[in-house]
Amino acid sequence: MDGVNYLHINGIAHRDLKLENIYLSSDFTVKIGDFGFATGNKTSRKLSGTESYSSPEMNLRKEYNSQDEDMWQLGIILFYISFGFPPFAKA
Secondary structure: OHHHHHHOOOEOOOOOHHHHHHHEEEOOOEEEOOOOOOOOOEEEEOOOOOOOOOHHHHHOOOOOHHHHHHHHHHHHHHHHHOOOOOOOOOO
16 A cells, blocks of 8 residues: 555556555565556546456546546455455456
8 A cells, every 4th residue: 555655646546456466575575566557647538457456437438536546456455355355246
C-alpha cells in the first residue's frame, strides 16, 4: 500500500495491480512491477489490466478514476490473500 501511495502522490496510477505483479526481493522487500498499463491520466475509459482484478466501471468501459482503480485492485488482492480465492468468479 505504501508503494501505491507513493505512485499516487507522484501522479501515477498502475492500473494492473494483481498478485502476479507484486514481488518479494531476497531481503523480503515488497516491490511493484509491470508498469505496462501505468498512466498519469486522472480518468480513463480504456480497458487495461486484468479483467478479474478490474472494477465494474473499467469492465463496462465507463469513465473511471485511474487511482481509484488501483484501490479497487488492492481490495481484490487483500481479499485473495485473506481467503485464498478471488471474490468474483465468472459464470
